[in-house]
Amino acid sequence: MPRPQHDTFYSDIYSMVTQIPAGRVVTYGELARLAGWPQHARMVGRALREVPPALHLPCHRVVNAAGRTAPGWVEQPQLLRSEGVAFKSNGCVDMRVSAWKPLESFV
DNA sequence: TGCTTGACAGAAG
DNA sequence: CCTTCTGCCAAGC
Numbered sequence: 001m002p003r004p005q006h007d008t009f010y011s012d013i014y015s016m017v018t019q020i021p022a023g024r025v026v027t028y029g030e031l032a033r034l035a036g037w038p039q040h041a042r043m044v045g046r047a048l049r050e051v052p053p054a055l056h057l058p059c060h061r062v063v064n065a066a067g068r069t070a071p072g073w074v075e076q077p078q079l080l081r082s083e084g085v086a087f088k089s090n091g092c093v094d095m096r097v098s099a100w101k102p103l104e105s106f107v
Numbered sequence: 108t109g110c111t112t113g114a115c116a117g118a119a120g
Numbered sequence: 121c122c123t124t125c126t127g128c129c130a131a132g133c
Contacts, residue, residue, distance in 0.1 A: 042116090
């Protein structure tokens with residue numbers, strides 16, 4: 001299986017996003033890894049950008065590896081703050097304390 | 108068909 | 121900390 005199947009990949013990403021607890025964030029690369037396609041981080045970004053609003057996914061809880069929020073989405077930082085996500089002085093999420101570690105939810 | 112783009116990641120300067 | 125570069129891949133043109 002050299003290439004991801006579009007629909008399956010998108011579905012997996014979406015379902016995982018719904019499992020992100022409030023006040024926590026996950027990186028694009030992490031989602032790609034969990035989905036089984038470690039090298040499709042960019043595909044995750046594309047998927048989240050085209051999420052049907054009707055799904056009401058907490059996609060604001062997804063940031064890049066540096067904790068940087070999505071460019072052009074001014075509301076995202078505010079949404080995260082309202083959930084108690086820790087931000088650093090430079091405007092990036094403090095991944096040390098706010099990163100969601102999926103394995104913890106199974107323990 | 109081939110080049111450009113991007114809600115990425117990681118390393119380098 | 122920020123910018124630039126490379127590797128990565130699918131979508132748009």
